[in-house]
Amino acid sequence: MNEPKVAIAVLCAALLVPMQRELAAQVASKIEAGQYTVNDGALPISALRLAPTVQFEFPYATLKARGAAFLSEQQLQLADGIVSGTFTSPTVYGVRAEMIGNASRAIDDRSLSSDQVDVQTRVHLRFHERGGLWVGGGVARPWRVAVFSAADISDVGGWAKLGSPTAKFGTATFTTTFTNFAFTKIASVHDTVSAQLSCVGAASISTDRVPLFPLRNESIAAGACERQSRFGDLEGSLHWEMGAVELTAQMGRRFGDSYDVTSDSRQWTSAMATVWLTDRIAIVGGGGRQPALPLRGLPARTFGMAGLELAYWPMSKTAVPVSLPHAPLVKSFEMKPGLGGLQKFVIRVSGVETVDVMGDFSDWSPLMLSRRGRDLWELSVPLSPGMHQINVRVDGGQWMAPPGMPTMRDSFGGEVGLIGVSPEKGSH
């Protein structure tokens, strides 16, 4: 078994094996399995695709591992894998800082793969929990793609959320981003006509500039030139949720000179639909066009897929954090005796990204619940016998008393819920 197969096997095992949830981190996981079709000729034209994802969520950090593999000719072929970490600061006056790091491998052919490490920072501004803006910048360092230097990435984006889970037409989130890539590219006058054109007026390769490409071992061909290149991606997306149906559609356009942007990557459109059959099983399907990723050496491709999503611990698909602090959204709250003398909070609330609780039992520090079903959230905590005060919030909104329990004013303009734990029964 080679390295990619080990990675995929570990990811699959991690999300399928039930583990104790009483960890410092909350865990979310899913696996997509289905038929996947591409037209670029490098990967199998049509093959069974497995895509496991595991995510660990801490209060101010998220670690995520994702992979995809094709089952072709009874062999598992890794398509891509990524390990990412996101660190966020607390939100102060609607402003939040975020730092993102990714290490990824993409394989376009059985013999061709590219690795990339990138670091990005963003500053987010949120408006009344219904919209926001962000601006960010970072660096991407490709490996094994010899003709590119590290790329400087800068992006701006905005999002807006309309509707609510209880509205007739559900919730729609619109996102727009513009990402600019600036990098140094080596072009050879012997390659193509566009390469020849790109070298006109560009600097010839000189040996003292080689440190820009530290992982290049081969000698640079005579007649090659270095050129400052850039292109920008303008992308819009819509994520719509109504009942058991989720739809995500994207379209984009790439701006740049012809020798930096190939004609098949000028514009793209794709759409994916998810229909939830149960809290943890969904039918997924979709297709469209993806632009080339030149820093990764990946070509543009048209794809189509249909399959099942098995979410052992489902995770949100929405890319943008959104707050919906509406009390009626929390449908129910239950407390059950859990393993090891812990008490398990079970909350039903749909259409939200995060659910937190806090109370005297946590010294009023927020504790994040794990999504266990589409609208099911759970957390196990140690609770001493007696009465405890508790608050719940969704998507970082206002703290409120959970439903179905006595409440009292908190003297700060809100209210808290009161839950009791009896010594003999565990809870009541």
Next chain:
Amino acid sequence: MTFSIQRGIRASVVATSLLLASVLSAQEGDPFAKLENNRYAFDLILDSAAAAGLPTGPLMSKAREGIAKKVDSKRIVEVVRKLFGELRTAHAILGGVDEQELTAAAALLDAGAKPSQLELFRPRQTGRNDLTAFIVWTDFLQRNIANEEAFTAISKLWRDGADDATFQSLWTNVKGDISQGLNPGTALQNRIRETPGRASPAPGKPPEGQENQSSR
């Protein structure tokens, strides 16, 4: 030009990283540091509570709650001071009850109950805890039931020796009636009429009206 942009982006990465690190590290340490200029007043209240034989846990918990809810530090100390006063009043009336019962009594006073009404609960009965009664009473006040009505209902059950399950059952029924649109006061009066003082039947004895069924 391009390299200056690159340097700018990289500098922004470093600067944001430092900002993140400093913000995250600031979360550690003294939990009451955010009280800032009002910290001295807060410490004085804690000292006064300790000197009066009152538990300081509820006061610190209230301060933590206010900090977590991003309430102004001056307001937090005002609320803690008010809670201190209510704890002192409850302690003077009820005597040596446990911390949770005392806190529930203080919350009841805060919700609008009169200190004189608490005096009914002063006589202690072995094994009996008034915590649930206080919580249900506080919740009724929260639901805009008049204090006199709520007190009359709770005190009637308490005198009849109602247990925790009876108080909980009353609360569940009244809450359900209110959610159906019934006036809160009317809901309580209706339910209190049909609530027995002692909800738990003696072991082995079937509920009234079921003797014939069980013998079939």
